[in-house]
Amino acid sequence: MAEIRNVAIIGAGLMGCGIAQVFASHPDHRVTTFDSYTPGPVVLERVRGNLAMLAGKGAISTAEIAALMGRITPMESIAKAVAQADLVMECIPEQMELKQNLFAELEGLCQPGAIFATNTSVMSITEIASKAESRHRIVGTHFWNPPYLIPLVEVVKSEYTDDTVVDATMAVLKKAGKHPVRVNRDVPGFLANRLQHALWREAISIVEHGIADAAPVAGAGSHGERRHGGHGPDPVHPPVHPPASREFAPALAPLGGAGAEGGAGLQDGAGVPDLDTAGRRSLPQAPGRVPHRCPVQAARRSTANPVLINSLVAYHRGIL
């Protein structure tokens, strides 16, 4: 499969603008955008806003900003945006029918070899692809917000996706400076959300069973060891982990358990039945509706959290 150079972004909202910026950061890439409701100048202004934040942290120079912006061209029609595209990234709202219809439309507008990627957060890639004729070229690319700072992108193979499509998508993401991980099966939560939710389930269960209050649980998560099973054996204390796991694994929260019913778990305590009103008040509150996985937005809203935003910018610079 030929190398991907021309990338079209459909839907230039929060994720689409950030992803346009990611691809345009490499001099080999040309990016077009199309958004049904957002005029081109607004799209460019959004990207410029992200870059201004990075420039304020010393992560990008004025010359780099000018070069990057020169590689992004908003188009007034979807047909023009995708005509030359090697890769079309769908970043429209999270509605199954909307995404299915878009891919059906793209089949008539794109070159036959173009790859179609969906940035769905939670929906099945297989179902999104199921209404298209050329299902083999539809792949999941789950970016994390903000896409220009979080390195991870999950590249998800549906029941239909060709391996060559996955390979080419992995390659272009690596070239754009991302850390793509290959997910061989299209399962709910893909890979990273499954890991994240397993930790949340256990955190809620610990509070629910009175083992610790919410604040110490949050502290242990933020300030403790970041290694997990996916990192392999601990190089410092290799013999400790397997026997320790055998000891406590049976005591972990069961699937579908703790705090799952009717609440936001640790965020508001509503799913933690044993807590009284005072206990719920002591639980950490989410900043507005910003979930944990939007760390930069959370950090922007909280002057108490400059360390978080600086460490993400450091990632962007490739320092970490």
Ligand SMILES: NC(=O)c1ccc[n+]([C@@H]2O[C@H](COP(=O)([O-])OP(=O)(O)OC[C@H]3O[C@@H](n4cnc5c(N)ncnc54)[C@H](O)[C@@H]3O)[C@@H](O)[C@H]2O)c1
């Ligand atoms: N926000 C996040 O943290 C996040 C993270 C990962 C993945 N996602 C996923 O990315 C996708 C986009 O999310 P977002 O947060 O950027 O949403 P958004 O609402 O910010 O952007 C969606 C954009 O799509 C445009 N649009 C709507 N219908 C369109 C159409 N038919 N053709 C072209 N443009 C259209 C809208 O005008 C809007 O600008 C969703 O599937 C979402 O689940 C979001």
